[in-house]
Amino acid sequence: MDLSQALNTFIDESHELLSQMESILLSAESGDCSDDELNALFRCAHTIKGSAGLFGLDELVRFTHVVENLLDRLRAHTLEFSPELVSLLLASKDQIAALIGAVVAKEQFALDEELLAILGNYDTSRSMAQCASETSQVTVEPSIASGTEHWHLSLRFGPDVLRNGMDPLAFIRYLGNLSRHMHVETLCDHLPAIAEYDPETCYLGFEVSLEAETSKAELESVFEFVLDDAHIVILPPDSKIEDYVSLIQELPEGKQRLGELLLACGSITPSELESALSLQRKNEGLRLGEILVGEGHVQSPVVDAALAKQKRGEERRQLESRSVKVPSDRLDALIDQVGELVISCAATQVQARRAVNPELLEAAANLLRLVEEVRDTALRLRMSPIGEVFGRFPRVVRDVAKELGKEIELQITGADAELDKAMIEKISDPLMHLVRNAIDHGIESPERRLASGKDLRGTVCLNAYHESGSIVIEVTDDGAGLDPAHILRKAVQRGVVTADVSLSDAEIFRLILEPGFSTAETVTNLSGRGVGMDVVRSGVETLRGNLDILSELGCGTTMRICLPLTLAIIDGFQIGIGASAFIFPLDAVVECIDLPADIGHSEYLNLRGEVLPFMRLGQLFGISSNHKARHNVVVVRFGGKSAGIVVDQLHGECQAVIKPLGPLFSGVAGISGSTILGSGEVALILDVPQLVQLAAAGAGGRSAAAYMAHH
């Protein structure tokens, strides 16, 4: 077993546990926290501590141990949640995350001793204030316990533990973290002769005595991973002499030798040893198991706990077997290969059609259908629900709202809408900016809300849904809305636009996306420095998405991000202009109509009573189209806007594997990529969002044509 791999698993697992902790804490803050959740909370901290001990992450263990104590008291209902406690625990969660982050970065991290002290004292000071009778019990307990909580552990490890990546002394070091005082005796009796020594075999045994407030189950859990590979005897504080006798009998070392070790550990007194040995002489012949059961050594709560733990372990294993972790580069390779497969499938179909062989054609069609299914499955492998990102926001909203003294309710819908995993990571930062902006600038102060007759509590909605091959993510607030006049004034003041320009409201809203533009009157430490929105815009644009701003003064603002679902393969709709082939993403195509012959030089069509702006693709790209042929209009739609694109021929649906364009073409408007057709020809993939914008702008096309003419 490679330990660094195990460490990665630990880090992944810890992140999951921490986010679980966070969501439970946040629900606790709103007032309801079931016993199950309290138990889960405790288990999170406990598991992190346990695994951290295994890797010798002492600082992490020390800190988590204190947190765990608090959670244990919550679980036992000797401590109740208060807003203050939730904040404290959230801060602790952050601290644990920071400690783990330092492990990942292989950095030293200074533990927040102040926080640790607060946590440590919280336990007692808090309950003292709340309930006097309980406190007396709590504060007195340790002083009684210190004399009696003496545990003794006998550890014999199997020869292969080292090879299996376990380090016995790491377990013992971890025990040391649990206890106030520890004494270790290392048993070297089984070291072999020089010639027989195998450096990777474990020969050592240990006798350990501890003073600690712990439980047998907890001590056992320390050795959870080596139980199969080791012989571990734990003698609880109230063990009788007989138990030590059993121990002595059970272990392979000589009686006298072991007795000495127990003495050295301070686990028994010399007279106790004497009486133990004599008792043991009488019992000679009795088998160990009989003694153990006879003496009630195996207590039933311990057995129950062990069973429960085993069951938990099984459940976890089942969960693990249901999902598989795959390195993302292998997934990328798969999708790449499936892409090639799709291309050669299309080529096969073209050949079959030319050969005019019905059987071959049928076989090729079947093949294509199967390959399409494989493609869809392969692409789905990369999909993750957007909820992964949304899940981080309750905490953000809580913290930001608290800092600003606003009451905010966060509503999340559509968290199960899926998109490419790589995009999820990249969209997280822009979304974070938008949500912070919504709370900071969007939602008014409570006083102003009251004055304008709104609910004191502001609402921020996160919503996601699929629309024609893209995913739409909306951040909506019910705040003051954007004031077009105010924005325009600011824009003129900053020289972003000239004073005499006439802009629609939507165009004015887009001004806030310009670099260095901030309308906030005061700069808070959250947002308002005017860097936020242009970061959002460039973040969205690198994902080939676009950002719309809808706002109504006094009622609120919606920021709408439209993103393509994936970046690899699309269903396309192939059209032709002159001799060139182009592809529309099929999802964006709404319908195809004839271009009326009497259209002249108008830039608008009448589509069933609606105004439809249209543009001639041939003109845009400077391709002389075949004037004799009848022209068609492809109606495309993106982000709620439609446009007509005039083309020569319609070729129908096809599969397109998107190949990126070289840097030379990056400035060409209206094109987002290229693909290779089944016939081996290259076709350009049209950028529908840009085309829709260009068509609406009317004049935009000419600049692109000019660009094409020059290159």
Add this chain to the structure above:
Amino acid sequence: MATQIHEQNDGKRLAIGGELTIYGVADVKERLWQAAARYPQLEVDLSGVDDFDTAGLQLLLMSKRWPATQINYVNHSAAVLRLIELSNVVLGDPLILSGQD
């Protein structure tokens, strides 16, 4: 960090660096045993050991059992000292203990 072994003074002195753990212990043992077979007295510098585990401790214990060769360890690094203190083993080399229990 990977294990490094440097021979000094004609092989009568070895300096071990990096990790003296299960991952490198077989190599170190091989070199140490070769040296021990050649000289009656060896000095091993542990100042560069930044990772040390049970397997390393076991090697130190075993090396003390050479019948005809005296192997002395010097300049124990913090990682080594921590484990020696924890395990309470007696190696017979002069140590500078941290004083913590």
